[in-house]
Amino acid sequence: MELDAQVQEVATVATGASGEADGDGGGIVTFHVGLVIPHPDPALRPGMTASVKIYTVDIKDALVVPATALIEGEDGTTVEVVTDEETLATETRPVKVGARNASEAVIEEGLSEGDTLLLVGGAAAEEFADASSEELG
Numbered sequence: 001m002e003l004d005a006q007v008q009e010v011a012t013v014a015t016g017a018s019g020e021a022d023g024d025g026g027g028i029v030t031f032h033v034g035l036v037i038p039h040p041d042p043a044l045r046p047g048m049t050a051s052v053k054i055y056t057v058d059i060k061d062a063l064v065v066p067a068t069a070l071i072e073g074e075d076g077t078t079v080e081v082v083t084d085e086e087t088l089a090t091e092t093r094p095v096k097v098g099a100r101n102a103s104e105a106v107i108e109e110g111l112s113e114g115d116t117l118l119l120v121g122g123a124a125a126e127e128f129a130d131a132s133s134e135e136l137g
Contacts, residue, residue: 001043005035007054059099062106069117070097070105079111080118090118 014029033052037044071078077097080090095110111117 001041003037003039003041005037005052007033008036009034059106062098063108063111063113064104065107065111065117066119067100067103067105068119070095079107081111082116082118085116088118 009032011032014031033054035052065079069079071080071092076094078092078094081093083089083091093110096108098106098108100106
């Protein structure tokens with residue numbers, strides 16, 4: 001049986017693991033996931049378990065930068081683009097952010113592949129990141 005559903009909640013702690021007897025720590029853990037099924041099959045019963053595939057965003061050929069490069073301000077999101085690597089001169093550039101997760105963000109407008117960014121929150125100003133075209137996953 002195959003049904004469409006929306007994730008309502010995901011537990012933050014695993015409920016168990018299998019395959020740990022070999023001691024390599026590579027066991028499979030399970031998490032409680034609450035789903036809303038808009039058109040349930042009459043054969044479904046409370047407490048049943050299932051194997052599911054949960055799809056998130058898949059963006060091909062996206063311009064992806066580290067989330068630490070983003071600067072959130074009153075006028076929107078900007079990044080510091082390095083214009084001279086010897087002097088660390090930068091220019092503030094507004095960007096349009098698409099999909100993002102805790103570590104990466106897709107830039108839809110405002111940057112070009114190969115732009116060098118100054119990372120915010122880095123240990124030293126010499127930390128750079130090159131904008132690269134890849135998948136955000």
